Amino acid sequence: MLEVRRATSALFLPLTAAALISLAGGNINAAENAITARLEQAAREQLARQAETAGLAEAQFTVNVATPRAAPPCAKPVEIEAVDTRTPARMRFAVLCPDAGGWKYEYVLRASVSALVAVAAAPLAAGQLLTAQDVTLERRDVTTLSDAISSAEAATGQATRRSLRAGEVLRQAQLSAPLLVKRGEPVVMLARFEAIEISTAGEALDAGALHALVRVRNLANGRVVRMRVIAPGTVEPVELPRSAQP
Known part of the structure; x- marks a missing residue:
């Protein structure tokens, strides 16, 4: 065993x-x-x-x-x-x-x-x-x-x-983004405040797409200002009054 x-x-x-x-x-x-x-x-x-x-x-x-x-x-x-x-x-x-x-x-x-x-x-x-x-x-x-x-x-x-x-x-x-404003071409300088809208003719000194900042010469007085591209051939002031913002 x-x-x-x-x-x-x-x-x-x-x-x-x-x-x-x-x-x-x-x-x-x-x-x-x-x-x-x-x-x-x-x-x-x-x-x-x-x-x-x-x-x-x-x-x-x-x-x-x-x-x-x-x-x-x-x-x-x-x-x-x-x-x-x-x-x-x-x-x-x-x-x-x-x-x-x-x-x-x-x-x-x-x-x-x-x-x-x-x-x-x-x-x-x-x-x-x-x-x-x-x-x-x-x-x-x-x-x-x-x-x-x-x-x-x-x-x-x-x-x-x-x-x-x-x-x-x-x-x-x-x-x-496509260029909505081309250098040397005419643009509409548009400013809106509440119910008031003012536009004048300008000349783009820069090219820009939507929302781009470009230099624009005001043809009425010759001043060069910075504007924001908002549409084809159309720009608005960079600084708008608060009530004018969309």
């Missing part, structure tokens, strides 16, 4: 050791998976804030940890800290263990961002003034685009700086 017991113990010792190793590995994997999940959640929250600031419509994100690693045990819940989130394709977060003599590891996360953005509905020529028919909304990858235009209304009325292909994402850098 003694021999049988010894043989049974010898048989189960390796199995017990293997089970302990397997259990330890499972705990490590569980801890690693928990940290990965928290990192991905932190990245998504950061991306959501950035998308809201940028005005992106219906933004969607995919995130994965590019540098997974097993972290040492930590008696307290670990803390997640953003290190560098300027580039979605390469975001850096730190995981901190707040224990006495705890640890800190950095992780790299890669994300992609898609959203509904304005795209060219047809080929556009350089200098073309965009109309509602020229712009449509489509879901596109904007991971590397920091100035994608998120609405057709924001693009309509602007002029293209260069020719654009049909389906190309419209970016603010590709568009410019």
